[in-house]
Amino acid sequence: MLTDPLPPKHQLLQACRGELAADHPLLRLARELTDLHEQRLCASRDTIADRMHIDDIDSRRAGLVRDIDRWITLQLPPSHGAAHIHTETLGAVIDRLARFTACAFAALASASQWELGDAWEQLAELAIGYDDLASEVCAGRRRLPGGP
Numbered sequence: 001m002l003t004d005p006l007p008p009k010h011q012l013l014q015a016c017r018g019e020l021a022a023d024h025p026l027l028r029l030a031r032e033l034t035d036l037h038e039q040r041l042c043a044s045r046d047t048i049a050d051r052m053h054i055d056d057i058d059s060r061r062a063g064l065v066r067d068i069d070r071w072i073t074l075q076l077p078p079s080h081g082a083a084h085i086h087t088e089t090l091g092a093v094i095d096r097l098a099r100f101t102a103c104a105f106a107a108l109a110s111a112s113q114w115e116l117g118d119a120w121e122q123l124a125e126l127a128i129g130y131d132d133l134a135s136e137v138c139a140g141r142r143r144l145p146g147g148p
């Protein structure tokens with residue numbers, strides 16, 4: 001078991017941007033999720049084949065989220081009996097961070113100033129939320145759905 005199994009938000013965001021060597025399992029999986037979200041943003045929905053491609057992307061994303069959640073369950077100590085449960089798994093949070101990262105970078109090229117600001121604000125707020133959740137989960141003050 002790692003002493004601090006969850007990377008801090010700055011490393012997670014760097015991994016999502018492809019700027020960090022993914023030697024940590026969560027960083028590698030976060031990068032893979034971001035790649036899939038980038039592919040999804042570029043995918044057309046015009047034909048059945050295109051929609052099947054999007055379905056394939058979403059299926060692969062769901063598998064990565066499950067992989068993250070399973071890995072985290074093995075790494076974290078049991079939470080305290082009185083720990084409050086969080087509404088979503090860390091895999092789901094990391095998937096949203098990956099999506100917001102892909103959207104924020106896509107907004108750099110094509111969005112209005114308002115949309116660009118909103119995209120980056122969403123990403124920043126979720127990154128802070130991830131850091132808070134990671135700290136609480138590691139300390140046993142919060143538990144995750146399906147976890148110990």
